[in-house]
Amino acid sequence: MVSVKRVSAEHADALLRFELENRAYFARVIPDxxxxxxxxxxxxxxAVLAMQDAGTDHFHVLVDDGQILGRVNLVNIVDGSAELGYRIAESxxxxxxxxxxxxxxxxTPYGLRQITARxxxxxxxxxxxxARVGFVRTGEVELSGQPGYSYVLATPQA
Known part of the structure; x- marks a missing residue:
């Protein structure tokens, strides 16, 4: 059964393995x-653990039987706003x-009022x-030289 866990020191080896095993897959749709x-x-x-301890970022892994299948992160938290990032293993x-x-x-009750994504x-x-989780497209952006879209989600958590 898959569960969401906050990233900890114990996840380091499994996270590196996850990123390496899926590097080529991720690079097909997001900047490497x-x-x-x-x-x-x-x-x-x-550094990730220090940012999480400071409350400026929240990092999560999706784990099934000890294997990391994905990541979902809320980063750059400022004044009740954060940016969402996620990636799922090809498998x-x-x-x-x-x-x-x-x-x-x-x-998760982090007290955020707005989440952005690209x-x-x-x-x-x-x-x-x-779109499924309620984000609305707000404009066009550039991501590592690639054209993209920006999104926003207002949340009722605050």
């Missing part, structure tokens, strides 16, 4: 993280896991997920 992300993963993970794609995971995390134009699956 680059080699430095993987080379410096331990330091990056420590778990197309089964509603992203929609479920995003809804679960958005239902996606590339060619990431139709992500656009459908955002």
């Amino acid at each position: 993280r680059g080699d430095a992300y993987f080379a410096e993963f331990a330091d990056r993970h420590a 778990a794609a197309g089964r509603g896991l992203a929609t479920w995971g995003v809804r679960e995390v958005l239902g 996606t590339t134009l060619d990431n139709l699956a992500s656009q459908k997920i955002l």
Whole structure:
């Protein structure tokens, strides 16, 4: 059974494995993280935990039997607003896991009033997920040189 867990130090190895195993899959629809992300993963993970402890970001993993199947994060939290980011393993794609995971995390009582998101134009699956959970497209953006859309969701949590 899949569960949502806040990222912890114990997730470091499984998260790195998740990112490496799915790197090519993710790069088909979102900008690649680059080699430095993987080379410096331990330091990056420590920084993620520090940001989470400071309350500026909330990082989550979707876990099934110890295996990470996805990530759902709320980052850059300022004045009750955060940006949503998520990614699902290729082996778990197309089964509603992203929609479920995003809804679960958005239902967490972090006191946020507004959530924003961005996606590339060619990431139709992500656009459908955002629409399913209530996001509204607000404009066009550029993501690492690729054209995309911006979205917003007003939340009743605050």
